[in-house]
Amino acid sequence: MISDHADAYVAKVSGEQVRRSELGTKAVWFFRALLLIPFVLMGPEVVSAIAGRPDGIANVSASVADVLGTSTFLIFIMMLAVTPVHTITGWRWHVILRRDYGIAMFATAATDLTLAATTTGDTFPGTVLTRVGGHTFLVAGTLSTLLLVPLVVTANRRAQLWLGRHWKSVQRLTYVVWGTILIHLFLLFGLGTVFLYAVAVSLPLALMRVPWVRRWWDSARRAGTHRTLRIVAVVVLIGIFALGYVPLAHELADKGAAAFVQNPVRD
Numbered sequence: 076m077i078s079d080h081a082d083a084y085v086a087k088v089s090g091e092q093v094r095r096s097e098l099g100t101k102a103v104w105f106f107r108a109l110l111l112i113p114f115v116l117m118g119p120e121v122v123s124a125i126a127g128r129p130d131g132i133a134n135v136s137a138s139v140a141d142v143l144g145t146s147t148f149l150i151f152i153m154m155l156a157v158t159p160v161h162t163i164t165g166w167r168w169h170v171i172l173r174r175d176y177g178i179a180m181f182a183t184a185a186t187d188l189t190l191a192a193t194t195t196g197d198t199f200p201g202t203v204l205t206r207v208g209g210h211t212f213l214v215a216g217t218l219s220t221l222l223l224v225p226l227v228v229t230a231n232r233r234a235q236l237w238l239g240r241h242w243k244s245v246q247r248l249t250y251v252v253w254g255t256i257l258i259h260l261f262l263l264f265g266l267g268t269v270f271l272y273a274v275a276v277s278l279p280l281a282l283m284r285v286p287w288v289r290r291w292w293d294s295a296r297r298a299g300t301h302r303t304l305r306i307v308a309v310v311v312l313i314g315i316f317a318l319g320y321v322p323l324a325h326e327l328a329d330k331g332a333a334a335f336v337q338n339p340v341r342d
């Protein structure tokens with residue numbers, strides 16, 4: 076006879092034992108699989124460029140910022156959503172995704188930077204330094220990527236033990252990266268669509284990090300009080316989040332599909 080808990084297994088999150096159901100495990104793997112999307116979308120163009128096909132480099136140059144920039148940002152947002160989702164629902168099965176998404180964000184941003192440095196000479200003529208820093212918006216993009224290095228290097232238990240109470244200070248660099256990404260997008264688009272989408276997804280995630288909001292929500296959830304208020308707030312927060320997230324995901328689907336068939340959108 077199989078017991079009720081036969082489909083549950085114990086995983087370690089930040090050194091803490093977390094029991095995760097089979098459904099939770101499948102959901103974690105689903106969210107991990109999504110992280111392959113940017114590499115699948117860019118794969119054909121990168122292979123063509125390496126194989127020296129005509130237009131290979133020009134195609135990568137046209138797609139890289141749109142596909143990998145948007146992907147990096149969407150991954151970042153998903154990573155930032157982990158803690159608010161825990162505060163709102165009390166779930167723990169997904170907390171492991173914070174680290175996975177952080178590492179994947181770095182991999183995507185580093186690929187973005189590498190391809191920008193090597194292929195975008197048609198848009199930013201000059202040396203490699205011009206391609207990664209010839210405009211203030213490029214400096215902000217490059218800086219955002221480089222700031223991820225200390226975050227990813229310390230995203231493990233050994234670094235956490237070694238750094239002790241300083242570990243949290245290092246992880247707070249995430250908020251600096253949040254700022255430099257918004258600056259990157261503001262310098263590129265002004266108060267236009269992409270920047271406003273980024274602000275819309277950021278607002279609910281920032282609000283749920285305000286200490287007193289977080290504490291209030293946490294204790295109301297545990298005590299089972301203010302249910303209606305919390306439901307209305309969740310609907311409003313998800314609505315604002317979706318105003319930014321949906322068009323960005325749509326943009327990635329459009330530009331990513333064009334890149335995949337090696338017919339990139341040249342804007």
Ligand code: HEM
Pocket residue numbers: 140141143144145147148151184187188191192206207208212213216217219220256259260263269326342
């Ligand atoms: C954490 C790293 C980064 C993030 C999150 C990020 C995010 C974004 C986003 C969301 C866009 C808008 C794409 C669109 O039009 O839909 C964008 C555009 C752009 N990014 Fe980045 N980016 C990053 C790093 C970089 C780097 C390293 C470079 C180059 C050195 C770069 C250069 C550009 C350029 C040139 C555009 C304009 C593309 C266009 O509209 O044609 N970005 N970025």
